[in-house]
Amino acid sequence: MKRIEDFKSIIDRYEIIFFDAFGVLKTHSGLVPGIERTFDYLQSQKKEYYIVTNDASRSPGQLAQSYHDKGLYAVTADRIISSGMLTKEYLDLKVNDGIVAYLGTEDSAHYLESAGLHTLPVRDINNTNIDKVNVLVFMDDEGFDWCQDLNKTVNLLRKRTIPAIVANTDYAYPVSKNDVGIAIGGIAGMVEAIVGKQFIRFGKPDSQMFMFAYDLIRDYRQISKKQIVMVGDTLQTDIIGGNKFGLDTVLVLTGNTQPADAENRISATGIVPTYICNSAVLGPDVLAF
Amino acid sequence: MKRIEDFKSIIDRYEIIFFDAFGVLKTHSGLVPGIERTFDYLQSQKKEYYIVTNDASRSPGQLAQSYHDKGLYAVTADRIISSGMLTKEYLDLKVNDGIVAYLGTEDSAHYLESAGLHTLPVRDINNTNIDKVNVLVFMDDEGFDWCQDLNKTVNLLRKRTIPAIVANTDYAYPVSKNDVGIAIGGIAGMVEAIVGKQFIRFGKPDSQMFMFAYDLIRDYRQISKKQIVMVGDTLQTDIIGGNKFGLDTVLVLTGNTQPADAENRISATGIVPTYICNSAVLGPDVLAF
Amino acid sequence: MKRIEDFKSIIDRYEIIFFDAFGVLKTHSGLVPGIERTFDYLQSQKKEYYIVTNDASRSPGQLAQSYHDKGLYAVTADRIISSGMLTKEYLDLKVNDGIVAYLGTEDSAHYLESAGLHTLPVRDINNTNIDKVNVLVFMDDEGFDWCQDLNKTVNLLRKRTIPAIVANTDYAYPVSKNDVGIAIGGIAGMVEAIVGKQFIRFGKPDSQMFMFAYDLIRDYRQISKKQIVMVGDTLQTDIIGGNKFGLDTVLVLTGNTQPADAENRISATGIVPTYICNSAVLGPDVLAF
């Protein structure tokens, strides 16, 4: 049986902390109680942190605002690495002209708009513009009519040989204590199976998420992977992704992995975190050092 | 290169012919021209035939009516074997009480109703009746709100340990010359991936479809599998399913498999029909024997 | 929590009992102690029984002998339904001439030999006979050189468009208290992924296994599926296969499913047996009725 370790003693050993968002910093009912103390401590120790999150529903600025609205001011836009940012980088590098068709909210689309690129919801594709569509992006599970627009998406991909980008690999996300919602990654998986083509997926566990954060840091300082630790609640995304990228990893038990199951699931999946902690919250006495 | 053979010379060698429906007897624009001659010939020769079809949207009677409406009177309800009939047999044998929750039209649900079983569309599940739901059936892609009811379905299957039945395994079906629609089998695949449970799927290529027809025949006459040939347009359902059940098989080129692709697809999939024919239609001189 | 029920009270309700072999009648260390009492009781009650087993390593006669060698004489060849028998039926119905190439022991191949069919181990395929090979059968994990013959198999299937038959779908089987062996079904899965073709697989959970037994019974008596119960230790093969075929099912806890895990695994997989029993053994007082 792996020992439950003290979160403070772990972060003391690293220079930079990567956090998953949902299940680590917040849950369906708001912030994880006491999580602001963790960020106070990190700032007092001049340690850096990034939120590495599968989310393409909004811009980093809007994501940061949602933390501020809850009272956590330490999470600023420049500290957020989202799968939406990788999607935006892909479009900037690889799509030079034409229309970016998308499934998602207007918010999610506006964030993508780059010089020369025009976004168009799938519902507005028709015979006059279909030949200008040069890429399709699955952004968010909201903002479209599932029946009508998913059927349209299947037929778009049968007619046009264009890349299909999935801006969030998750299959589901929690919406309340007991319920989940189907995420755009799950919907995209259905379309992929039907059209038989291979989509490009951005988001943990894929290393490109971690690499994006790592690159950002190296633009202003020297760092080794040994100085970074990834903190997450999900073995199949946060932990295996961090492990593969070469980072040490902390599994916390405030989200997808329940304390009673942790050991069984590690053993069943073969995904082994470097450490297990009850949560990413520091004890009340931590700041009294 | 496999030789294209004459359909009449093939059916002359068998006692009973199984036909797939879509792509063999009919297409998006109506009956395959001349197909009624095939049935005239079969009747004149006292050969029997069955339509073996992945369809749970309607009862056999309603399916037969749709052929009559197009002018093909030889397809009667007692000649149809549908995946919906297997679903009904499953409920009759395995579900003794409680509610059958379903995704599909009212038509598809009424067909299922058996002594003591009450059907309920997923949209009407609530806290007062969820504990009485003893099985969930994916019947048809129409008749429900995809976004709202699929999210509800995911959460139903997370809360209740009940069997989930997919009454049609197809992922898509043709709706016009160029377009397809997402079928309930594709939708069920997404839900299965999200909830991580194992569903029961009825429909070709699964042998149980062929067995159901075979059993029906043996109730009134002796027959060997050697005397039956399966005619279909799709390698991955009709042909591999028929082969596995031990039947000889005919691939026709009026549906999913194009004449130019047939050889390549046989070689790529390793699914080998006994014969290839242009269509299931007999030449104009056939009845002049 | 599902109630653990008394095995005797269950079999009293049915006319015919189907048993899985490994984990139900025997384990790596021999017969399940007391299992002969179950068969004594069945015989005293004039109930029928069949062993429905994923095994193609030997003929039914050889399989029966292995029970006699352990002291269980009630399991005779005519009571055994194996995936090897389905493979033999396939060859009899579908392969009329040429060579049956195989991976497995000589014993497993001899069983397959039918009028006009010549078997050949993959190792003996060469330029002079490769064009006569009309089917490839994965029979058993023993009897061939894995490295040399599996590479040969991959290239055979790339060169010849022939059906590939997997005579046992299992991925692994127990060889001692703690160890498993890789089964031919697992090996075949690797070859299938490499060549990208679709193989024909015989064995539970596929319904064709149950249908084969059901057909055999109906040759000499009338029976309804309601009068048969399937007893097995594995949710993913015995239980879901029996359920789908329309049989009631008993999960026993002497094999793959541990007592402590049963409830969790039923809930995680959504595969629900009709009953759960500790074992297929009757209490010592049973025969004292």
Place this chain on the structure above:
Amino acid sequence: MKRIEDFKSIIDRYEIIFFDAFGVLKTHSGLVPGIERTFDYLQSQKKEYYIVTNDASRSPGQLAQSYHDKGLYAVTADRIISSGMLTKEYLDLKVNDGIVAYLGTEDSAHYLESAGLHTLPVRDINNTNIDKVNVLVFMDDEGFDWCQDLNKTVNLLRKRTIPAIVANTDYAYPVSKNDVGIAIGGIAGMVEAIVGKQFIRFGKPDSQMFMFAYDLIRDYRQISKKQIVMVGDTLQTDIIGGNKFGLDTVLVLTGNTQPADAENRISATGIVPTYICNSAVLGPDVLAF
């Protein structure tokens, strides 16, 4: 139909060229004729190049030597990025002590040995050392007894909760004009399916391969992804991997993708290269600039 473009005009537009090895620089029968002219030109233009290859069978030095032996001296060890190098980085970062068990040749293992790490072929694992095994690496398809050592590997992973690393994701590789060999990636896929655990896989199409090369370059110069082009013969590894990382891509027709199939396969897979060229060889007049 996509236009076939001139390879020289393409490389003139980029600063750095990434090449796949097999099917681009060499085939089963040796170097692609004339490929050395491409490297002469690159050197004359002061352009940089890297070979990005799924290969863990040998060290970069040994891989380079194999090019020198064929007469291509431009491929030096410092120009090679192999999936074996990613495996070595993983071990350096993540495994601090204990034994690295491996499947592969001694050559492949020696390359991995890092300070403090001891390698051990799977065949030599026994009760006295199994508890010290902290990682398992699938290196190469040679150097071990498939039957004995793969069975041992399955049982090792059932007993010990340790990461399993696949140092080459490929399922097969060409061994002659018509034949392929099963690669260690295919073998690892079988073991993964049997033990039901999640392995860590290094190699294209995974972005970490491209990132490793990209990082290496940025250690000594500034570069943008827009200045790099990836040249490969395989849509499913080279092209989709390069695309996803944000690079422009060239599909060449000297390997896995045949000229007659290219358009069909792009359309069937939805994987779209930026350019298509007949080969990576420059015309004979190129150096006469």
